[in-house]
Amino acid sequence: xxxxxxxxxxxxxxxxxxxxxxxxxxxxxxxxxxxxxxxxxxxxxxxxxxxxxxxxxxxxxxxxxxxxxxxxxxxxxxxxxxxxxxxxxxxxxxxxxxxxxxxxxxxxxxxxxxxxxxxxxxxxxxxxxxxxxxxxxxxxxxxxxxxxxxxxxxxxxxxxxxxxxxxxxxxxxxxxxxxxxxxxxxxxxxxxxxxxxxxxxxxxxxxxxxxxxxxxxxxxxxxxxxxxxxxxxxxxxxxxxxxxxxxxxxxxxxxxxxxxxxxxxxxxxxxxxxxxxxxxxxxxxxxxxxxxxxx
Numbered sequence: 001x002x003x004x005x006x007x008x009x010x011x012x013x014x015x016x017x018x019x020x021x022x023x024x025x026x027x028x029x030x031x032x033x034x035x036x037x038x039x040x041x042x043x044x045x046x047x048x049x050x051x052x053x054x055x056x057x058x059x060x061x062x063x064x065x066x067x068x069x070x071x072x073x074x075x076x077x078x079x080x081x082x083x084x085x086x087x088x089x090x091x092x093x094x095x096x097x098x099x100x101x102x103x104x105x106x107x108x109x110x111x112x113x114x115x116x117x118x119x120x121x122x123x124x125x126x127x128x129x130x131x132x133x134x135x136x137x138x139x140x141x142x143x144x145x146x147x148x149x150x151x152x153x154x155x156x157x158x159x160x161x162x163x164x165x166x167x168x169x170x171x172x173x174x175x176x177x178x179x180x181x182x183x184x185x186x187x188x189x190x191x192x193x194x195x196x197x198x199x200x201x202x203x204x205x206x207x208x209x210x211x212x213x214x215x216x217x218x219x220x221x222x223x224x225x226x227x228x229x230x231x232x233x234x235x236x237x238x239x240x241x242x243x244x245x246x247x248x249x250x251x252x253x254x255x256x257x258x259x260x261x262x263x264x265x266x267x268x269x270x271x272x273x274x275x276x277x278x279x280x281x282x283x284x285x286x287x288x289x290x291x292x293x294x295x
Contacts, residue, residue, distance in 0.1 A: 001288075005040075005047035015291045018051040020044055022205020022227070023064035024112070029202055031111040045069045048076075052291035055079045055284065057206040060226040064205075077287040082277040083211040089192070090185035099135025099175050103251065104194035104218075106187065106209040107201070109143035114200045114223075116152055121200075121247040122176065123156040125255075132255040139179040139190050150178065191216045195261065196254055199228055202241055207231045211275045214268030219261040221250055235264065235271035 002018045024030045025040040032040070048054050048069060054076045056062050062078045065071055103122075107113045115138060122136045136158070138149070153159050158176040182190060191197070197213035197220045204227035210220050211231055222228040224238035232238070237254060240246040254261055273279070 002047065002051070005044040015052040015293075016050065017053045017055060017288065017291050018047045019055045020048065020061075020065060021057050022061040023068045024203070024205055026064070026068040027112060027203055029112040041069065045071075051075075053077055053287050055287050057081050058227055058230050060230050061205040064226070077283065077290070079283040079287055080275055080280045081206050081208050081211070082280040083208070083215050083272060083275045085215050085272050085276045087188065087215055090188045092183075092185035092189040094186060094189055094193070095177065095179065097175065097177055098137065098179075098193075099177065101133050101195055102135040102137045102177075102193070103196045103198055103255070104137050104139060104190055104213075105198055105200075106139045106190070106212075107199070108140050109138075109145045109149060111145070112202055112204075114202060115145070115149055117244060118198060118200045118247075119149065119152050119156065119158065119176070120244050121251065123158060124244070124248045125251060126156075126158060128252075130252045130255070134195060134255055135175040135177060137177045137179055137190060137194070139182050139187060142180050146178070146180075188216070191218055194218050196221055196251070198247075198251065199223065200239075200241075200247060201225065201228065204228050210236065211272055214265075214272040217265045217269065219254065219264035220268060221247075221254065223247075231275070232268075233271050235267035237264065 005018055005020050025032050025037055048071050056065060056076060056078055057080060059078045062076045065076060066073045105118060109115055125131050153176045179190060191213055197209060197218050199207060199210055199222040201223060203225055207228040210222060210228060213220050214235060220232055220236040222232060222236055222238055223241040225241045229238060237250050239250045
């Protein structure tokens with residue numbers, strides 16, 4: 001089993017399986033250069049045509065690979081991504097600047113994640129004083145767009161609002177905090193402390209943070225787009241992907257409705273079971289059997 005199409009090597013007499021997690025390198029909005037997209041396409045197509053089976057993260061990714069690489073859909077298995085549905089609590093020290101209540105985004109700072117879009121929505125909520133005392137926490141690895149995003153937040157006045165709102169309303173909130181490169185324990189603590197997780201991406205191969213949040217009893221909001229809707233089903237609130245106004249409205253409603261968030265938590269707990277590691281292992285084993293001609 002090759003975990004990447006970039007690692008594929010010919011092996012005579014041995015059935016090979018290759019993982020192509022998604023087709024994001026083929027999506028211009030994902031931020032890959034034209035040269036990188038061309039190279040990935042060539043290697044992924046060669047690896048897929050050499051392998052007995054291709055494993056990918058979702059039916060969304062499966063369809064994208066069929067279209068983008070012109071592969072036979074009968075040779076592609078959507079096995080999913082595994083999540084610990086009852087993760088242990090890990091000890092972690094979080095930044096002092098973290099708001100007491102917050103909305104969380106987890107992900108790389110790449111163009112298709114649309115963190116700038118999320119900042120636009122958050123600015124609207126702050127200006128209307130509709131954050132319900134929440135801040136916004138952006139957790140993920142540093143990337144080339146981080147300075148640009150900080151500048152956007154600074155120009156909107158979001159980075160310095162925590163003290164002002166605490167002084168006026170008697171509660172901390174509204175700050176935008178960048179949590180750079182959290183380790184596993186820190187990320188676990190960030191999930192558990194969040195009131196909501198929001199994922200505004202236009203497209204995802206899977207949307208792992210949504211499943212990780214549901215496993216920690218956090219309500220989720222995402223764009224009504226490929227990959228993410230497959231993960232959340234009816235256990236999350238979805239907004240029109242290109243409408244900042246719709247995202248603002250959905251966040252406004254949920255931040256002011258504890259019962260609605262609690263109902264999402266219950267549905268999320270049931271939904272995340274389909275992404276549990278044993279389920280993924282079963283689908284992976286079935287794929288291996290097909291590769292050997294037993295399935």
